[in-house]
Amino acid sequence: MRAGGRAVPAGRGAEMEPRGVSVSAVLPAGGSGERLGGTTPKQFCAVQGRPLVSYAVRAMERISWISDIIVVVSSENIATMKTIIEKYGHKRVMVVEGGVTRHRSIFNGLKVFAEKEFSSHLLQKPEVVIIHDAVRPFVEEDILSKVVMAAKEHGAAGAIRPLVSTVIASAADGCLDHSLERARYRASEMPQAFLFNVIYEAYQQCTDYDLDYGTECLDLALKYCKTNAKLVEGTTDLWKVTYKRDLYAAESIIKDNLSQEVCVITDAKETAAQVGFLLSESLKSQIKVEAVSTSQSKNDSHLQNILSGQCYNFVCVNDKNCAIQETQQLVDMLEKSDVPLFYPVVLILVHLDTSEYNSFSIGVEELTSIKKFARETKKKNILVYGLLIQYKVQLEATSPCPVTGCLEEEADPHLAATFFQVAVESKWHYCHPHFHGKDPLLLQETVNSAATLIMALIKDRNTGLIGQLLVA
């Protein structure tokens, strides 16, 4: 369930489902984010192009056992929030206008389940309600399931984390009064969960002072319903995006999650398949590699499987220069899937330069066509880069075949590729006249350099460099 992560293995989701309990969620998203230092409230700041709140909504929406998701925003952000829901196709989400404080906003969110006059259509009251911040994008199903089950048993539950800093009390003169023993205390984080009746009653009974100055829901449940919440140890990724550095961290975590797997697609032609094979081998030490070695058209179902497995990186190896038509098919498939809707997809077009000479000529038109293609696919959140691999490298006269020592050259690239492959597999113990046309060590070096470039492009997802043709 982590952002950009792999799909939950079959069966695991079912295990995590809290049985025999109806669950909905309220996401307060009304904060002004003044600690962030910008004018945009942090929940609407873009991370990899998508507003932070959409990540939290998505984290809830992906969990089938959560019925309704109530997002509470301030009145001036209702339209923005509705646009986000529409743009990302979020389902089971209702936008509710918040109050002036966090507690008043959460209370408003709860009212749609209980007060007819508040909502045009009263939603089905859940047994347990989850409360989760819109600015904690990485919440996993596991912890949600744990707090829901604990709330069902104890009436209330919340995630906690160890304190990072010592907590101290200051005296009126701005000096230290006392410091707390760190081991006895915990930081109260989100998600929290409550029996709906417990938290709703607490909000109904609490004072205006509570509503205006309090922030802690667990506290209200204790104070007004005598419910001691069960505390559940959470993971590090539950932290709240508060400062600009937290946005940076969120961005890097997402990029990291998106860089776990690459799919290498090669057409059926021999040269491309060979290079694709070598490239996959070289990439394997750095990233999980899915290889689709025949032409795409014959492998729709395999590719479709990879897409539904949430792969965000594709390398297409073609022996034609700028095989844009061939790639369009993949772009269409990606567009039909949800993949680029939520995260930018990296698509690297590998061209093999098989020219005989020690230079290559690139037409302006060709460069322009990659750039144009990249600009178009960028609109679909697919980042296209070109990568040229010099496949045919002539042996210089001073660099004889390492085995036979001869200097002959052989022109047939297909045969050469075959023999190259054999040479690679036999770790250079095999040699053949046909093979003299290329230097296997040099090609291996080129492929390794291509793998380095591919990893750099995948990890950075730099939108400024789309449409560029890199040379391995």
Added chain:
Amino acid sequence: MRAGGRAVPAGRGAEMEPRGVSVSAVLPAGGSGERLGGTTPKQFCAVQGRPLVSYAVRAMERISWISDIIVVVSSENIATMKTIIEKYGHKRVMVVEGGVTRHRSIFNGLKVFAEKEFSSHLLQKPEVVIIHDAVRPFVEEDILSKVVMAAKEHGAAGAIRPLVSTVIASAADGCLDHSLERARYRASEMPQAFLFNVIYEAYQQCTDYDLDYGTECLDLALKYCKTNAKLVEGTTDLWKVTYKRDLYAAESIIKDNLSQEVCVITDAKETAAQVGFLLSESLKSQIKVEAVSTSQSKNDSHLQNILSGQCYNFVCVNDKNCAIQETQQLVDMLEKSDVPLFYPVVLILVHLDTSEYNSFSIGVEELTSIKKFARETKKKNILVYGLLIQYKVQLEATSPCPVTGCLEEEADPHLAATFFQVAVESKWHYCHPHFHGKDPLLLQETVNSAATLIMALIKDRNTGLIGQLLVA
């Protein structure tokens, strides 16, 4: 004083200097970093290629009024720490072996000022000692000065921050006992400062239990010397690198700080100067631009000033392809300065393509020479990228001069450049036959695209893409 930031304006440093007080610093760096999830202790993790502890040491070292800097590390890391000090040329630093806990390590650090038998040469005892974590890389002179002055007055002082999460106490059954009123409490951060005699006495008097289980120095000063520390509100960047996400955040903050200024250097030739001018104009909206418009050799002192002003990004515009010799001079200057010792420097070689045709040919040798140059300069922490700007774009017959409507072409590029310049300055109201050889709108577009690529390279500092030739 911020990492990678501009130098402190003249005079300001003097203002911040705490007068009439001798100051030294102890940096505990003995932690194992198990919360980070890796095997390398977090203080030795590389951020932009340099260990985190070196940032904290550098932050202290840059402040002239701090005499000695004691870094306390565990015995197995003494050699590593000494290597770091030598590699980065850190001055006024002594490495001391730590104890098994944080308090024992700090105590060992203090002993070098007080106990002859502990150190081969007893250091001059400071009036005030700063204690700062090695994993808080962004400490500024301002807050150091404040805690030192407060310590001189009150005996002890420490930086504090508002709590981000509510703090709760858990009962024995793992349920909520009570939650603390957030406004009354603060997170105790670093730096802290003490009258040396106060903190040293506190350590001498405290119990083994304190030394083994305590962590808070302010607490010891209160408990054993009746000294209520003055609490000083700190800035957000004092936070402690604790989790992997904090390393990500530190990396992004440093990249951000390094992307504040670019120096555009053009040779004396007209075309290069014109493009350099347009490029500077286009970059200005995104970054501070220093322009050095004549040849480098005549501007050693200007460039030297820029280097000492801590500029980390350079764009060299030449009308020769791959003007590597010309750039070597700048690389030599950079190498002599401290700049690439502490942070990676981005150096973009802009080549103008003035060929008449709608394609350009790049020799493998030429590409190889940029890559080779980039690999060499990488060893000096200078990241070199190539950027090709197509300067001579022929008007197509279907695209007449926007002012006169005529379709003539004119071959002299130097004259054309001059008229282009005039056309830009007069916002297209001027036209001349000589100008018809190029399309000013298209050139402006190319320059803007070059500026986008430059910003992308500067912001990402991607070591995987060095030696690549991008095309604007």
